[in-house]
Amino acid sequence: MDRLARACGASGLSVVLLRALEGSPWQARLPPDLLDALWQRRRRHTARQELVRQALQSVAGRFRSANQPFVLLKGPYLAARFYGDVLGREFADLDVLVPHRDRARAGALLEESGYRRRSATVLGATITSFFVHAFDYAAGAACVDLHWGVTRHASVRLDERKLWTRLRRFDVDGAPYDVLDEEHEVIFAALSLLRDIERARPKMKNVVDLIQILASVDAELDWSSLFTAVDGTARPLVNVLALCLDVADAHDLTPRLAQALAAERARRVPCRDTGSAMLFRPAPLGIGNKLWAARAYDTSLPAWLLWWAASLPFRMAVHRRHAAGRPPAHGDSYGWRSRSSA
Numbered sequence: 001m002d003r004l005a006r007a008c009g010a011s012g013l014s015v016v017l018l019r020a021l022e023g024s025p026w027q028a029r030l031p032p033d034l035l036d037a038l039w040q041r042r043r044r045h046t047a048r049q050e051l052v053r054q055a056l057q058s059v060a061g062r063f064r065s066a067n068q069p070f071v072l073l074k075g076p077y078l079a080a081r082f083y084g085d086v087l088g089r090e091f092a093d094l095d096v097l098v099p100h101r102d103r104a105r106a107g108a109l110l111e112e113s114g115y116r117r118r119s120a121t122v123l124g125a126t127i128t129s130f131f132v133h134a135f136d137y138a139a140g141a142a143c144v145d146l147h148w149g150v151t152r153h154a155s156v157r158l159d160e161r162k163l164w165t166r167l168r169r170f171d172v173d174g175a176p177y178d179v180l181d182e183e184h185e186v187i188f189a190a191l192s193l194l195r196d197i198e199r200a201r202p203k204m205k206n207v208v209d210l211i212q213i214l215a216s217v218d219a220e221l222d223w224s225s226l227f228t229a230v231d232g233t234a235r236p237l238v239n240v241l242a243l244c245l246d247v248a249d250a251h252d253l254t255p256r257l258a259q260a261l262a263a264e265r266a267r268r269v270p271c272r273d274t275g276s277a278m279l280f281r282p283a284p285l286g287i288g289n290k291l292w293a294a295r296a297y298d299t300s301l302p303a304w305l306l307w308w309a310a311s312l313p314f315r316m317a318v319h320r321r322h323a324a325g326r327p328p329a330h331g332d333s334y335g336w337r338s339r340s341s342a
Helices: 002-010 014-021 025-029 032-065 075-082 100-112 160-165 182-198 204-217 234-248 255-262 284-296 301-318
Strands: 071-073 094-097 134-139 142-147 168-172 175-179
Touching: 002 014, 002 032, 014 032, 032 075, 032 094, 032 100, 032 142, 032 175, 071 075, 075 094, 075 168, 075 175, 075 204, 100 134, 100 142, 134 301, 182 204, 182 234, 182 284, 204 234, 234 255, 234 284, 284 301
Parallel strands: 071 175, 094 142
Antiparallel strands: 071 094, 134 142, 168 175
16 A cells, blocks of 8 residues: 555556545555645645636637637546546646647637747747647646647548547536547547657556546447557557556456457567566667557558657657746655656
8 A cells, every 4th residue: 555655646646546545444554644645635736726727717718719629638627527527636737639720820829818838849830840749838837738639640640620520528617618539539548658658658647547538438439440440540559558458457447448459469569568567678768668669650660760760859849848837746745756757
C-alpha cells in the first residue's frame, strides 16, 4: 500500500486512489503521512480544477460567440465521463480541438481573450504546425492546449471530415459540449500514449485513462473494423491497446477487445522490459522505446527515422515550457517523483 500510494502521488492518481479506497478497510493500511499527502493533493486538485472550469467557460463563450467550432478533450470532460464527475481525476490544463484550417483563427481568439502562446516555433507557426498537433497557451495560471489534430505523424492519415461529422454531445457542469465519438476517443488516447512511450516517458495516469475508456466502450465498438483501418492507425492501436491490457492485467475488463487482439498477435511488436512498465531495453536515451514505437507505427524503420529527425527541432521548440505560470509537476508538492519525469 505504501508503494501504491507513492506511485499514485507521483503519477497524478491521488484522487483516483482515494475514490477507489472510499469505504474500504484497505485505506487504514496507509501510513498517516501518506494518507495526509493524498488528501492534500485532492484539496489542491479541487482548487485547481475550479480554475480550469472557469477557463473552459471563458474559452467556450469566446469561441461560440465567434462561431468557432471546437471539441472538448481530456480534462473535465474525461473526468466527468470516465471517472464519474469532474472531481474524479486530476487535471491541470484545458484541451480543445479545432479544425486544422482554423488553427490560426482559434489562436487569435485565445490571444484576444488574454492568452499568450508559450510554445516556441521554428520557421514560423505555419511550418511548425505541419510537424506538431498542438500549441500551448496561458493566461496567468490558466493553461489551454490548442489542438488542430489528434496526432501528427507521416504514417497517420486520419479522415478529419469523418471525425467532425461523428461528434457526440456531453454535459460538463450542466453545459453541453462537442466531444469525440467513441472510436476517435480510443484513437486519440492510444496515439497520445504511443508518443509518450516513444519518448520513454509513459504516464501511469494515461494508462489508467485508456483502460477506463476501453472498459466503457468495449461493448459498443467494432474492434475488427478499427484493426483493419487503412489510415495508419490500425497497427498503433493493436500494439498500444495490447500493451496496456498486458501491463495492467486488464483483459477481463474488456473481453471483446481482448478477443479481437488475440487474433492480431502477428502484428504485435515484441519488447524487452526493464522491470518498469512500458520502459524497454536498450535503456540509454530511451532507444528501446524508440525502436518499439518505430515498429508500432504503420511504416518502415527508415521512414520513421526520417520523420523523427525532420520533426525533432519543431517538437523540441513546441514542448519547451516556460516556468512562469506552470502548475507544479506531479509529485513536486510532497517530494514524490515519478520515474517517467526523472
